[in-house]
Amino acid sequence: MPDAVVLLSGGLDSYTAAAIARAEGYRLFALTFRYGQRHAQELSAARAVAAALGVERHLEFDVDLSVFGGSSLTADQPVPKDRVLDAGGIPSTYVPARNTVFLSLALAWAESLGVHDIFIGVNALDYSGYPDCRPEFIAAFEHLASLATADGVAGAQVRVHAPLQHLSKADIIEQGCAFGLDYGLTHSCYDPTRDGRPCGRCDSCVLRAAGFARNGLSDPLLS
Amino acid sequence: MPDAVVLLSGGLDSYTAAAIARAEGYRLFALTFRYGQRHAQELSAARAVAAALGVERHLEFDVDLSVFGGSSLTADQPVPKDRVLDAGGIPSTYVPARNTVFLSLALAWAESLGVHDIFIGVNALDYSGYPDCRPEFIAAFEHLASLATADGVAGAQVRVHAPLQHLSKADIIEQGCAFGLDYGLTHSCYDPTRDGRPCGRCDSCVLRAAGFARNGLSDPLLS
Numbered sequence A, B: 001m002p003d004a005v006v007l008l009s010g011g012l013d014s015y016t017a018a019a020i021a022r023a024e025g026y027r028l029f030a031l032t033f034r035y036g037q038r039h040a041q042e043l044s045a046a047r048a049v050a051a052a053l054g055v056e057r058h059l060e061f062d063v064d065l066s067v068f069g070g071s072s073l074t075a076d077q078p079v080p081k082d083r084v085l086d087a088g089g090i091p092s093t094y095v096p097a098r099n100t101v102f103l104s105l106a107l108a109w110a111e112s113l114g115v116h117d118i119f120i121g122v123n124a125l126d127y128s129g130y131p132d133c134r135p136e137f138i139a140a141f142e143h144l145a146s147l148a149t150a151d152g153v154a155g156a157q158v159r160v161h162a163p164l165q166h167l168s169k170a171d172i173i174e175q176g177c178a179f180g181l182d183y184g185l186t187h188s189c190y191d192p193t194r195d196g197r198p199c200g201r202c203d204s205c206v207l208r209a210a211g212f213a214r215n216g217l218s219d220p221l222l223s
Helices: A012-023 A043-052 A099-113 A135-148 A169-179 A203-214 B012-023 B042-054 B098-113 B133-147 B168-177 B203-214
Strands: A002-005 A027-034 A056-064 A117-119 A158-159 B003-007 B027-034 B057-062 B116-117 B157-161
Touching: A002 A099, A012 A027, A012 A117, A012 A169, A027 A043, A027 A099, A027 A203, A043 A056, A099 A117, A099 A135, A099 A203, A099 B098, A099 B133, A135 A158, A135 B098, A135 B133, A169 A203, B003 B012, B003 B098, B012 B027, B012 B042, B012 B116, B012 B168, B027 B042, B027 B098, B042 B057, B098 B116, B098 B133, B133 B157, B168 B203
Parallel strands: A002 A027, A002 A117, A027 A056, A117 A158, B003 B027, B003 B116, B027 B057, B116 B157
Antiparallel strands: none
């Protein structure tokens, strides 16, 4: 049974990507970051998801990107609501170089474990605003990863799997439901209410709701 | 005056690389990592070096790579001494994916600052044991950096400068002495004594001593 490091945010995408890795026969080493995000729901969702997946190990790692600033997700700035999602541009919720940092740390853990497979739940179709969700970024990181490591020098090929890359949010939810995933465990909202409920109006809530709707389902978090 | 993010470890190489950046006209934003290294001398040396360089800002960032293990620099393992340095292989002082993590975080800060130049003091000539000091690694990271960021999408070219890449340790020291750098401020030893003096026998001490000797100098830390 091969091992894989999976990035697990507690959101719907990374839960589904991890479930795909498990279905492909990997034993999962889940990695969640406390990166200075404004709310802690993500972290408790990641714990619930990791338990539901039966991961081999779940590591929460501190890397406080809020020190650098530059994002409404890590600073005391308003999160945009009711946006036109296909208007182009990069939204203020973009966190500078976040996926580069997250994949680098996944690579560090993977190499320490002797693991050559990393799963990340990025998807480029329904949400093309973030530069570090694009296929060319993932390909460039995969190229870097083998050059960066002792395992790579010894001939191992590090693979960065992004199984959701070309799926719509509706496709992702359809796949997850086929696996029997409980999306009620997840958390996606960028700006939850004080009692932890989704705001329903940030980009993440809007995309998620549309994905459930296209499957003729309602989001278990809203019911 | 353009700005640059410089990785500053407190060692001789990063001090010299930062001085080169300054001589090229950059205003310096120095970044030092508390990454779980076994001794704190590196950090106090980085502070002294940053002050001597007159950096615009010096940021110490926590990213505890010792959580992952896999290195004698971050774990309670003996550091190798009196090694034959050109014997090939990757020494146990290699920290998995360290430079990938460090450059990723430098990229995150650079993008938040609106900076497109990053300096790193790697050198490949005198110490080819670490995969993430090789020119092909630096080139791959530079390629990744523009794909990873909003600035890159907007057309900015992120440059990763490694001005020591093809210099020997003796060349580096010669250059630094020409700049008038005080290498007595630095710290290079992997395994200092309890009172903070260099061991004189780890790879880092041996390379450093040879570099000073080839310039007809003695290491100020040993005098």
